[in-house]
Structure formats: C-alpha cells, structure tokens
Ligand SMILES: NC(=O)C1=CN([C@@H]2O[C@H](COP(=O)(O)OP(=O)(O)OC[C@H]3O[C@@H](n4cnc5c(N)ncnc54)[C@H](O)[C@@H]3O)[C@@H](O)[C@H]2O)C=CC1
C-alpha cells in the first residue's frame with residue numbers, strides 16, 4: 001500500500017485515479033511515500049523517510065525546496081500547461097479591469113442602489129464618466145515569458161486586435177511553434193518595454209527572476225503603462241511598483257498575489273490567486289499530478305519532473321531497480337558490475353541525466369537480494385535505490 005498525503009485540497013478527478021486497493025490517500029497520512037500539493041509552502045517541511053515523490057498539481061514549484069528534494073532522492077513533478085487556459089482567461093479579465101474601471105463602477109452602482117432617494121438610472125448616466133478607460137483594440141501588449149501561459153495570452157491578444165510583443169530568452173522549439181507568427185518576438189526585453197501599453201509577466205519565480213519588474217525596468221516602460229502579474233508576487237518589486245503608481249508612471253497594477261504592502265495601494269487591483277481556480281484546470285492538474293505520481297511509485301517512470309530526467313521504460317523482466325544518483329562518471333559501470341557479480345541478467349536499461357542528477361532504471365531477469373540493493377546504495381554518489389517487482 002502506498003501512502004499519499006495531500007497538503008492542499010486536490011480535485012477528486014485526480015484522487016480517483018489512485019486505486020483504493022493500492023493507495024491510502026489523505027491529509028492526515030503519516031510517513032508518506034508521496035505528496036500531492038498545490039501552493040502549500042513546503043520549504044520547512046520535514047521529509048519522512050518513506051517520501052519518494054512530490055507532485056505539484058499546477059505549474060509553479062517555488063513553494064517546494066527542489067534542491068533539498070534532489071539531495072534526498074525525492075522526485076518533484078509539476079503539470080505543465082494543465083492550468084494555462086484558466087490563467088489565460090483571467091489575463092483577459094485583468095486586461096479589461098485594468099482599462100475601464102469595471103470593478104470600481106460596479107461597486108459604485110451598488111452604493112448608489114443602497115442610497116435612499118437616488119434614482120439609479122439617472123445617477124448612472126451622470127456618474128459613468130468616472131469609470132472611463134481605454135480599449136484594448138490596437139494597443140500593444142508585451143508578454144514576458146512565452147511558455148504555456150504566455151503563448152496562449154499572445155495568441156488571444158492578437159484575436160482581440162492587439163499588437164503583441166513577446167520576450168523569452170529560453171524559448172523552446174515547441175513553445176515557439178505554439179506562437180502565432182504575428183507575435184513580434186524580441187531578443188531584448190527593453191524593446192518590449194519601449195512599445196507596450198500593457199505588460200504581462202508569465203515566468204517562473206526563481207533567484208534569477210526575482211524583482212524582474214523593478215524601478216530600472218519601469219523606467220524603460222511607456223508612461224501610463226498597465227502591468228499585470230498573474231505569475232508570482234516576487235517577480236515585481238513592491239516598493240518600486242508603489243512608487244511608480246504614486247508618480248503615475250504605471251496607471252494600474254493587477255496582481256494575483258497581493259500582500260499587505262501592495263493590496264490597498266491606489267490603482268492596484270488585487271485578486272486572490274485565482275489564476276488556476278476553475279474546476280476544469282483543477283481537474284486537469286490533479287489528474288496529471290496523480291497519474292505521474294502513481295506511475296513513478298508503481299513503475300519508476302518519470303514524466304514532467306522538474307529535478308530529474310524523463311524516463312519511461314516498458315517492463316521487460318521480473319524485477320526493476322530504480323536508482324537516483326549524482327551525475328558523475330562511472331556510475332553505470334559500478335551499477336552493472338554489482339549486478340553481474342550477482343549473476344542477474346540486465347534485460348533493459350535506461351540512464352538519463354538532468355543537470356547534477358541522473359536516473360538509471362534497470363530491468364532484470366531475476367530478483368536481487370537485499371544485500372545487493374544495499375551494495376548499490378553504498379556506491380559513492382548514489383542517493384536512492386528502489387527495487388520494484390512485477
Ligand atoms: N496565478 C496562477 O494561479 C498561476 C500562476 N502561474 C505562474 O505562471 C508561471 C508560468 O507558467 P507556465 O506558462 O505554465 O510555465 P512555462 O514553464 O510553460 O513557461 C514559463 C516560460 O518562462 C520562460 N522564462 C524563464 N525565465 C525567463 C526570463 N528570465 N525571461 C523571460 N522568460 C523566461 C521560460 O523559458 C518558459 O518559456 C508559473 O511558473 C507560475 O509561477 C502558473 C499557473 C497558475
């Protein structure tokens with residue numbers, strides 16, 4: 001029985017993938033083999049000995065201590081693209097609420113309606129000019145980060161009649177193919193800052209992207225620019241954004257990640273991290289996360305991991321040994337020599353690496369003794385050895 005702990009509410013569409021005869025799932029499970037999580041902060045999480053994998057039902061993994069996971073042989077998965085449409089749709093809303101004061105206008109109507117002796121129809125016609133704002137049509141949108149979300153945003157913005165500039169120095173071939181050819185892809189983000197009436201950021205939050213939008217960046221933008229951040233709060237420097245809003249350089253800032261500093265600032269529109277909160281995307285993410293976790297725990301296959309390589313091998317033996325180790329020379333020789341001394345035959349073998357770590361999967365024609373697994377564990381640079389039997 002595999003024990004799976006949920007650290008957030010995970011859609012039943014995903015949990016249902018985990019057959020009750022093989023998986024015990026719950027938020028009170030202890031010494032868990034796997035974790036299903038959304039945005040719960042895990043940096044101080046104490047890993048139990050049994051923990052082998054963490055599946056993030058969503059895109060961003062900045063809530064997970066990836067380096068510590070790698071050092072402990074814990075595979076971290078995410079669900080690329082599974083919630084991208086939901087975010088794209090909220091970006092459309094963000095563009096609109098950053099333009100006309102739709103939220104302020106709606107609130108004002110409620111206030112008028114609650115005020116005695118106000119004829120609402122008359123008040124509306126008199127008061128509506130306070131909420132005027134520009135159209136999106138023929139304005140320029142700058143999209144920073146052209147991954148799953150950024151590409152969808154670019155393409156829908158073209159449909160809205162916007163001119164679209166995109167920036168992503170690490171643009172993958174797949175991502176480039178998803179982009180409409182009318183998107184102007186620029187090599188330097190300054191080119192995007194110079195021309196954009198609206199700027200939206202869709203990059204992961206890392207040490208390299210922290211404060212991506214700061215005073216220096218804002219100084220290169222057009223005056224009265226509208227900035228959208230549905231990616232992570234730390235991508236925009238709060239103090240610099242507040243100064244730019246106060247000076248009027250930035251007309252509106254829509255953030256899906258408000259904190260105490262920014263939420264009440266004039267011209268900030270603060271949303272409650274709603275980007276992925278649709279039943280469709282919650283289901284997509286949960287299904288994908290649960291599938292990936294299950295395939296890893298049962299078969300050792302890795303798909304969509306952020307810290308280990310993708311490895312899939314069809315079963316071709318009686319026993320399978322899955323080894324997570326440092327990406328250093330001679331590991332394969334050491335593994336196969338221990339196995340051959342034991343007299344088992346290797347039916348199939350895959351070895352792949354991702355940065356400092358590597359994963360080797362070996363299918364054998366016989367079972368190995370615990371002592372042999374321990375010998376594999378004692379190879380310098382070996383992090384985790386699991387033996388699975390068919
Ligand atoms: N508000 C919400 O609920 C949600 C927020 N997000 C956030 O959005 C982020 C992006 O999500 P996806 O598009 O699905 O991820 P993705 O991995 O498909 O795309 C990220 C893109 O950013 C690019 N990138 C990385 N560093 C960059 C840099 N310095 N400059 C420009 N581009 C850079 C990458 O090359 C990649 O193409 C996530 O990491 C997460 O933080 C994602 C889903 C929901």
Ligand SMILES: O=C(O)C(=O)COP(=O)(O)O
Nearest residue numbers: 038039058059060276277
């Ligand atoms: O997928 C992401 O990166 C998100 O920000 C979505 O977060 P959530 O799953 O809604 O807590």
